[in-house]
Amino acid sequence: RKEVEQDPGPFNVPEGATVAFNCTYSNSASQSFFWYRQDCRKEPKLLMSVYSSGNEDGRFTAQLNRASQYISLLIRDSKLSDSATYLCALISSGSARQLTFGSGTQLTVLP
Amino acid sequence: DAGVIQSPRHEVTEMGQEVTLRCKPISGHDYLFWYRQTMMRGLELLIYFNNNVPIDDSGMPEDRFSAKMPNASFSTLKIQPSEPRDSAVYFCASSRGLAKSDEQFFGPGTRLTVL
Numbered sequence: 001r002k003e004v005e006q007d008p009g010p011f012n013v014p015e016g017a018t019v020a021f022n023c024t025y026s027n028s029a030s031q032s033f034f035w036y037r038q039d040c041r042k043e044p045k046l047l048m049s050v051y052s053s054g055n056e057d058g059r060f061t062a063q064l065n066r067a068s069q070y071i072s073l074l075i076r077d078s079k080l081s082d083s084a085t086y087l088c089a090l091i092s093s094g095s096a097r098q099l100t101f102g103s104g105t106q107l108t109v110l111p
Numbered sequence: 112d113a114g115v116i117q118s119p120r121h122e123v124t125e126m127g128q129e130v131t132l133r134c135k136p137i138s139g140h141d142y143l144f145w146y147r148q149t150m151m152r153g154l155e156l157l158i159y160f161n162n163n164v165p166i167d168d169s170g171m172p173e174d175r176f177s178a179k180m181p182n183a184s185f186s187t188l189k190i191q192p193s194e195p196r197d198s199a200v201y202f203c204a205s206s207r208g209l210a211k212s213d214e215q216f217f218g219p220g221t222r223l224t225v226l
Contacts, residue, residue, distance in 0.1 A: 032211040043202055043217035044154065087154065091211070098144075098167060099215060103153035 003027055006088060006102035014110050017078050021105045023088030024070045032091040033064055033071045037084045038104065044087055047073075078109045113137075115218035117203050123224045129191040132221045134203030135184055144204040144215060145178055145188050154202070160186065193225045 006023045013019045025033075033050035048055065050062040050071050061074040071088055085104040092100065116135040124130055136143045144159040158168040163180045171178070175194070180186040190197055200222050204215040 043219055045217070046214050049211060091209075098156050098159060100156070101154040 003100050004088060004090060004102040006105050008103055008105060010106040010108055012108045012110055013078055015078060015080060018074065018076050019078055019107060020072055020074045021086055022070050022072050023102050025090055027092050028069060030090045030092045034089045035062055035073045036087040036089055038087060039084050080109050080111060083107055083109045115203055115205055115216055117218035117221050119221060120219060121222045123226065124193055125226050126194055127192045129189065130193045130223060132188040132201050134186045134218060136205030137216055138184070140205035140207050142206045142209060143180060143186050146202040146204065147199045148202060149199045195225045198223055198225050
């Protein structure tokens with residue numbers, strides 16, 4: 001089983017819609033969680049960290065459910081510019097503390 | 112700040128040739144990471160350095176791959192000999208540290224095609 005699993009999509013939603021992505025992880029010792037955004041043929045960029053109590057940044061809300069071992073990203077009032085691939089990432093406990101990425105979920109916001 | 116710089120941006124080569132990818136991290140960042148991204152396997156960590164020293168190379172696929180960091184402002188990833196299955200986008204990233212607050216900044220990537 002992969003350490004991080006994401007639904008690859010694609011998700012095609014109309015402008016203004018609310019869309020949510022989930023990402024499940026297998027290692028219960030995972031410590032830190034993130035959402036990255038990657039535009040087509042570009043590098044990944046950090047969208048937001050995910051905190052245990054959940055956190056919000058404008059139209060974006062990230063949540064962590066340790067009991068069920070998943071993180072989620074909610075995008076409200078989606079814009080055309082939100083079209084991208086969204087990758088979840090985590091850092092497991094241990095000395096390495098390296099990022100492990102999910103395969104990404106592709107989102108297209110339609111006019 | 113110029114961000115992480117990678118060169119070349121695109122590389123097309125023939126099977127068996129040596130390929131060298133280059134990276135200049137953000138000044139002041141002590142950690143440098145090499146990733147590979149393919150459709151099949153997603154984004155995978157190959158190796159990372161701390162203060163120019165390789166810390167974890169468990170992601171390096173095989174002996175054909177090698178990475179060096181001769182100084183704080185330069186790293187190379189070399190593939191010799193290259194094979195078609197090495198075709199991928201190779202990203203370099205750097206960060207100040209490994210704490211949650213230490214964001215990894217990615218370079219624009221090198222798109223490698225091995226014919």
